[in-house]
Amino acid sequence: GTTQPDSGTTQPDSGTTQPDSGTTQPDSGTTQPDSGTTQPDSGLGSGMIxxxxxLDIAALLSDDRIQLKGDATVANTGSGQVIQFDGNDxxxxxxxxxxxxxxxQLGFTVEFxxxxxxxxxxxxxWNHKKIGLVLKDDGLVVNVANNDAxxxxxxxxKDIGLNDLDKHEITVLVDEDAxxxxxxxxxxxxxxxxxVDFDFSSAPNRDWTLGSQWGSDIDGEVSAFAIDDDVQFVNTTVLDDTLIA
Known part of the structure; x- marks a missing residue:
C-alpha cells in the first residue's frame, strides 16, 4: 500500500460522512460503515483484512489517479456513497x-x-488476463490466469442467489504458490x-477496473472495493456441505 496514501487508513471521508463513527455504529464500530472492505468474511473467522x-468512493470525483468513464458517477444513498453504473460503457x-x-497472492472484495x-x-x-469477476445469470464466474486452461x-x-436487487459482498482469494x-x-x-496450477504474477500488469472496456457492462451500484495481497483462506473443514460445485 505504499503508493496509495489512503490505503490501510480509515478512509479520510469516513469521519465526515459518519459523524457518529466513534460511537455506537451498528456495524461493530469499524471505521468503514460498509464493513465489507475490512471484514469481508468475518462470519467465518478467517480474519482477512x-x-x-x-477505494475511497467519496474522493473519486477529485482523485486524478482514478478515472470514471462513461456515465459512471458517485451518488449519495442512505447507507453512504456509491458508484452508479448505467450498463452503457x-x-x-x-x-x-x-x-x-x-x-x-491476490484478494479483493466488492459490494455490489x-x-x-x-x-x-x-x-x-477486471484486470485483463490476470484476474476478473463476472456476474452471470444467478451466479458468477471468476477468471484467474493459470497454466491449465x-x-x-x-x-x-451457479444458482447462488445473485440475480436480485440486494447488495451482495463478493470476495475472491487466490494464491498461486498454494x-x-x-x-x-x-x-x-x-x-x-x-x-489448478494458478500463475497470475507473471501476467502483464494492466489497469484494474470496476467494469471493463470489453463489454458486459455493469448496471447497478458498487458500494465498496478493496484489494490485498496477503491472503488468508477460510478453513473449510467444517463447511464442506456449503460448497457448491
Whole structure:
C-alpha cells in the first residue's frame, strides 16, 4: 500500500460522512460503515483484512489517479456513497496499481447491487488476463490466469442467489504458490478450487477496473472495493456441505 496514501487508513471521508463513527455504529464500530472492505468474511473467522488498497468512493470525483468513464458517477444513498453504473460503457479505471503487479497472492472484495434482476452478464472487477469477476445469470464466474486452461474459461458458481436487487459482498482469494482459489458470497463459500496450477504474477500488469472496456457492462451500484495481497483462506473443514460445485 505504499503508493496509495489512503490505503490501510480509515478512509479520510469516513469521519465526515459518519459523524457518529466513534460511537455506537451498528456495524461493530469499524471505521468503514460498509464493513465489507475490512471484514469481508468475518462470519467465518478467517480474519482477512483488505487494506493494501481501499477505494475511497467519496474522493473519486477529485482523485486524478482514478478515472470514471462513461456515465459512471458517485451518488449519495442512505447507507453512504456509491458508484452508479448505467450498463452503457461505464467503468472506473483505477490504474495499474503496481504494488500488486507481481504478487503471488491476490484478494479483493466488492459490494455490489444489480439495478435490474435480469440475470445479465456483467464484468464487475477486471484486470485483463490476470484476474476478473463476472456476474452471470444467478451466479458468477471468476477468471484467474493459470497454466491449465485459457484465462477466459473461468471458474463458475451457479444458482447462488445473485440475480436480485440486494447488495451482495463478493470476495475472491487466490494464491498461486498454494494453487488455491476461494470465492465467498455474503460470507458463504461458493468456490474452493485446489486442482489448478494458478500463475497470475507473471501476467502483464494492466489497469484494474470496476467494469471493463470489453463489454458486459455493469448496471447497478458498487458500494465498496478493496484489494490485498496477503491472503488468508477460510478453513473449510467444517463447511464442506456449503460448497457448491
Amino acid at each position: 483488505f487494506d493494501d488498497f481501499v 461505464d467503468y472506473v479505471n483505477m490504474g495499474r496499481l503496481e504494488e500488486f503487479a507481481s504478487s503471488s 447491487a444489480r439495478d435490474e434482476a435480469d440475470g445479465s452478464t456483467q464484468r464487475l472487477v 485459457k484465462f477466459h474459461k473461468g471458474f463458475k458458481a 494453487d488455491r482459489l476461494q470465492v465467498l458470497v455474503d460470507d458463504q463459500i461458493v468456490i474452493d478450487e485446489t486442482g
